[in-house]
Amino acid sequence: MITASLTALAVRTGGFVLVPMHGIGNRRDLPLPFGFVVGGAAAALVVSFVVLFFAWRSPRYRPLLDPLARQVSDVLTAVVDARGFRIAVRVVVLLVYLWAGLALFAGQDLLTNPVFGFVFVWMWVGLVPLSLLLGPWLRVTNPLRTLHRGLCALARTDPDEGLATLPARLGCWPAAVGIFGFAWLELIQPDRTTLPVLRVWALAWLVLLVLGAVVFGRRWIAAADPFEVYASAVARLSPWRRVDGRVTLVNPLAGLTASTPPPGSAAVVAALLGSTAYDSFSNTTFWISTVQDSTLPPELWQTGGLLVMMLAVGLSFGLGTVLMAPFTAPRRRAVELPRLMAPTVVPIVVGYAIAHYATLLVVEGQRTAIHWSDPLGLGWNVFGSARMGVNASIYDHPTAVAVVQVVAIVGGHVLGIVAAHEKSLQLFAPAGADGRTAPGAEPGLRTVVLGQLPLLVVMVFYTCAGLLLLFSP
Amino acid sequence: MPTTTRRSTRATGLAGLLVAGLAVCAVITGCTPAPTSDDGSGSASGSAAPAGSPSASSGSTPSASSSASAPVVITIKLVDGTVSPNGSKIDVRRGQTVRLDITSDHDDEVHVHGFDIEIPVTANTPVTKEFVADQPGSVEIESHEPEKIIAIMNVR
Numbered sequence: 276m277i278t279a280s281l282t283a284l285a286v287r288t289g290g291f292v293l294v295p296m297h298g299i300g301n302r303r304d305l306p307l308p309f310g311f312v313v314g315g316a317a318a319a320l321v322v323s324f325v326v327l328f329f330a331w332r333s334p335r336y337r338p339l340l341d342p343l344a345r346q347v348s349d350v351l352t353a354v355v356d357a358r359g360f361r362i363a364v365r366v367v368v369l370l371v372y373l374w375a376g377l378a379l380f381a382g383q384d385l386l387t388n389p390v391f392g393f394v395f396v397w398m399w400v401g402l403v404p405l406s407l408l409l410g411p412w413l414r415v416t417n418p419l420r421t422l423h424r425g426l427c428a429l430a431r432t433d434p435d436e437g438l439a440t441l442p443a444r445l446g447c448w449p450a451a452v453g454i455f456g457f458a459w460l461e462l463i464q465p466d467r468t469t470l471p472v473l474r475v476w477a478l479a480w481l482v483l484l485v486l487g488a489v490v491f492g493r494r495w496i497a498a499a500d501p502f503e504v505y506a507s508a509v510a511r512l513s514p515w516r517r518v519d520g521r522v523t524l525v526n527p528l529a530g531l532t533a534s535t536p537p538p539g540s541a542a543v544v545a546a547l548l549g550s551t552a553y554d555s556f557s558n559t560t561f562w563i564s565t566v567q568d569s570t571l572p573p574e575l576w577q578t579g580g581l582l583v584m585m586l587a588v589g590l591s592f593g594l595g596t597v598l599m600a601p602f603t604a605p606r607r608r609a610v611e612l613p614r615l616m617a618p619t620v621v622p623i624v625v626g627y628a629i630a631h632y633a634t635l636l637v638v639e640g641q642r643t644a645i646h647w648s649d650p651l652g653l654g655w656n657v658f659g660s661a662r663m664g665v666n667a668s669i670y671d672h673p674t675a676v677a678v679v680q681v682v683a684i685v686g687g688h689v690l691g692i693v694a695a696h697e698k699s700l701q702l703f704a705p706a707g708a709d710g711r712t713a714p715g716a717e718p719g720l721r722t723v724v725l726g727q728l729p730l731l732v733v734m735v736f737y738t739c740a741g742l743l744l745l746f747s748p
Numbered sequence: 749m750p751t752t753t754r755r756s757t758r759a760t761g762l763a764g765l766l767v768a769g770l771a772v773c774a775v776i777t778g779c780t781p782a783p784t785s786d787d788g789s790g791s792a793s794g795s796a797a798p799a800g801s802p803s804a805s806s807g808s809t810p811s812a813s814s815s816a817s818a819p820v821v822i823t824i825k826l827v828d829g830t831v832s833p834n835g836s837k838i839d840v841r842r843g844q845t846v847r848l849d850i851t852s853d854h855d856d857e858v859h860v861h862g863f864d865i866e867i868p869v870t871a872n873t874p875v876t877k878e879f880v881a882d883q884p885g886s887v888e889i890e891s892h893e894p895e896k897i898i899a900i901m902n903v904r
């Protein structure tokens with residue numbers, strides 16, 4: 276099968292590799308058939324109200340993790356914590372980034388340079404499946420951390436110590452700004468697939484992050500690196516978690532609701548969801564013709580559109596969660612709730628990401644792997660991939676792709692509302708001294724329904740909007 | 749004990765409903781590809797016309813014939829830095845011939861993404877380009893001077 280389609284492709288293009296003339300991903304997914312949109316939305320709506328009215332009424336995943344919901348692995352803990360293992364994975368990831376850096380600074384300014392696919396596809400899209408599968412892998416192997424660690428070793432200082440203290444209130448707000456920055460680069464920056472432009476962004480990222488780590492200690496990287504913060508957010512949905520220092524296999528929903536997110540977490544998920552939504556929205560005829568008819572510079576429209584999308588998600592999520600405050604026991608301040616509920620949107624973020632970028636990851640990910648063998652455009656074939664072809668046959672199965680898209684969005688929605696349900700119950704029902712729900716403290720039906728309704732409506736809105744945007748009118 | 753049983757019954761019921769919900773979704777969605785493709789073959793002009801209507805004022809509504817062999821004709825006008833059609837979506841069936849009739853008041857280049865076809869355009873000289881849309885997917889047709897999206901072709 277694969278060989279056949281590869282041959283077809285080679286014949287069609289008169290060569291081994293389809294070389295796009297500009298930009299990454301010259302072909303996009305077909306619009307979602309309208310029936311899929313309606314069906315998906317109906318399913319999301321039905322499931323939401325079933326969960327609201329018929330799901331459990333008392334928190335299930337409290338305290339932190341029920342012994343039933345976890346599986347400790349001491350062998351895995353020993354392996355993952357072994358010094359040799361840590362050094363090995365850090366070196367491997369650092370080498371991968373150095374190889375990309377070689378292509379960025381010494382390669383040719385052509386789309387056959389693998390650095391473009393590395394940044395826009397492998398790094399940004401690829402971190403989603405990797406973090407789902409492996410948990411917080413980027414936190415361990417982040418090349419920025421490795422670099423900073425090296426600098427500290429040279430200077431004989433403690434990587435945790437900086438020159439100044441990072442205010443705790445800042446949380447991961449800098450990363451929310453960083454995600455906006457990356458989205459701007461990915462979707463708006465003119466000539467983003469040229470080396471001079473990408474070099475400026477890459478250097479800015481490197482300097483801001485490493486310099487910040489020198490000033491504030493390596494906490495800065497957890498606060499400001501958009502890649503690490505995105506990866507950590509997705510990792511909350513992975514089945515891996517540390518419980519009392521041991522690597523544990525847990526129910527992802529339990530892990531999601533057990534996390535204590537830092538300030539700014541709501542902004543991070545809003546930025547992620549908003550950027551994906553804008554990517555789809557900017558493909559509608561309405562938006563294209565509006566921007567192209569205007570005398571204002573397109574970048575102004577696009578920046579405005581991206582910001583409006585992120586703000587729309589942030590404000591609606593803020594409203595939906597703040598309205599929960601009166602139902603919480605012990606009573607929480609309204610401003611805390613967006614942060615506390617933020618992890619429950621992660622499944623929706625992941626669903627959006629899969630629905631929008633799965634094809635891109637498959638097709639452009641392959642193309643990047645092919646070019647990876649020849650970073651300088653000198654005809655090298657270091658990894659033996661240079662003469663392979665891109666298998667683009669995924670485009671031959673538009674119905675299968677559409678099914679994956681709907682299942683990803685609706686599935687993300689279902690996980691999201693179930694997680695939100697559990698987290699709400701935890702906030703509505705006071706815990707006793709043992710961390711379990713205090714006897715007789717189960718919230719009443721009125722609290723359960725009214726307390727959750729606003730956020731449920733907001734999540735249904737995200738899901739229907741996501742489906743409609745994929746319909747791409 | 750009773751609470752545990754009730755809880756597990758509820759959990760089972762919930763799981764069942766989730767599956768049922770997704771099944772409903774699958775059934776509804778599973779039925780739709782047929783009407784959609786009918787739409788493409790039965791009334792291609794009907795489905796292309798609304799997409800082109802935003803720019804219909806300039807008389808460049810893309811039209812497609814209903815016959816399988818007849819090409820989809822897209823009339824492109826590049827005037828005064830504007831493009832027409834202006835970001836319309838155009839439905840094309842896989843294997844159908846697409847004909848671009850291009851006129852421009854300046855030297856330009858029209859680029860069909862995905863198919864990697866680049867058509868040089870000379871000022872005030874109509875140019876026609878035919879190609880077979882032999883691969884499914886959604887691709888942009890754009891001008892390069894200035895860079896604007898003329899149309900988005902949905903080949904299925």
Ligand SMILES: [Cu+2]
Pocket residue numbers: 296297859860890891892
């Ligand atoms: Cu082009």
